[in-house]
Amino acid sequence: MKLGKNKKQKTDQIIRIEELEALMQKYGDDLKPEDMEDIVSMYMPHRKRRKLGAALLRLDKLQLLLLTLMLVVCILFITAFMQEKMGNFTINLNRLELYRKGVSIADTGDFKGATARLTASTVKDATNISIDDIPEDVDDIEGSHNGKNYMAYTYYLRNAGKEDLGYVASITLDSCSKGAEEAVRVAVWRNGERTVYAEPSANGEPEEGCVNFESDTIVCSYEETNFLVGNVDKYTIVIWMEGDDPECVDRIIGGSVELSMNIDADYDDQSSLLWKFVTDIKDTLFDDKPIDAAGNEAPNDSYYSDRVITWENRRNKD
Structure with a gap:
């Protein structure tokens, strides 16, 4: 019973957001795209993180490799700097x-x-x-x-x-x-x-x-x-x-x-x-x-x- 209730609340929340977007598109001509993004993100928690994850999945293997190498270099640099200060x-x-x-x-x-x-x-x-x-x-x-x-x-x-x-x-x-x-x-x-x-x-x-x-x-x-x-x-x-x-x-x-x-x-x-x-x-x-x-x-x-x-x-x- 509790699980079903949670699913219903989540569905209701999505419907309300879609209705809100439709109303804002109809009556809010002066509304900027970035304002819409902020409002929608308030109603959909973790939306930006999901979008970032989806963007990473769209990267090809070479781009992911380069990104990983850059991260490793940054970690090694920070580690070397910290070691220089030890003792x-x-x-x-x-x-x-x-x-x-x-x-x-x-x-x-x-x-x-x-x-x-x-x-x-x-x-x-x-x-x-x-x-x-x-x-x-x-x-x-x-x-x-x-x-x-x-x-x-x-x-x-x-x-x-x-x-x-x-x-x-x-x-x-x-x-x-x-x-x-x-x-x-x-x-x-x-x-x-x-x-x-x-x-x-x-x-x-x-x-x-x-x-x-x-x-x-x-x-x-x-x-x-x-x-x-x-x-x-x-x-x-x-x-x-x-x-x-x-x-x-x-x-x-x-x-x-x-x-x-x-x-x-x-x-x-x-x-x-x-x-x-x-x-x-x-x-x-x-x-x-x-x-x-x-x-x-x-x-x-x-x-x-x-x-x-x-x-x-x-x-x-x-």
Whole structure:
């Protein structure tokens, strides 16, 4: 009985709409088509969605394929953007000018799972400590190895590609709150040599035992003009709030900093993306140091024709 009643109500509703349209066409000469559409939609719920569905069904297969591909590209773009913002410290390698040429990064010296992007684990609810609290062997541990109240990450950068080149590695201050950047310390071990960076003191002089940040947004940068095929560089980054800093006061409690390390080529290649793609295809076809098509593994140059380039057998070991 209930089902029959619903059917009758639906039929009555359609009849009333048809009668309304007839009356409006007869007496409403000044009525605009878009006004009619809005009125009819009020009486027929979901009418616009049904019309959209019917329009999609009328598309041919090619149009549906193109529409689907556009949707997938949009989703991938949004996902990539969100990933770039995850974590409190990321290492990003220039994919177009470095990764495609066989330069890669990894959190282990054997370069298993070589990639173009690494993310350190987040340190939550950290408080201030002293530099003396940082373990002496912090540069000897691979990957993410945070301690109590400090972030630590060790990774390797390798040229196993097509040519000798140069790079610039910069640590940037991406965001901060409550003035926490005034007491933060960033220690960098590059191939075993340590440098500690900090904001200038109140009088503009470097903090004790530290080098000033390069600017308000750049902590430091390392330039390697002759990164030969077979070379491997090692970086360890440690970040903490220095308790002995005069700017480490109560007002920065609850503050935070977010940093990243970006590795770019030291040259600006103005050639088009299409030409770069064609060049890579040519190198692959003629076996001229081809890059792995999947983009997941950096190839080995003839310098190491019979083995993988690692931190242990690197060309710049001595």
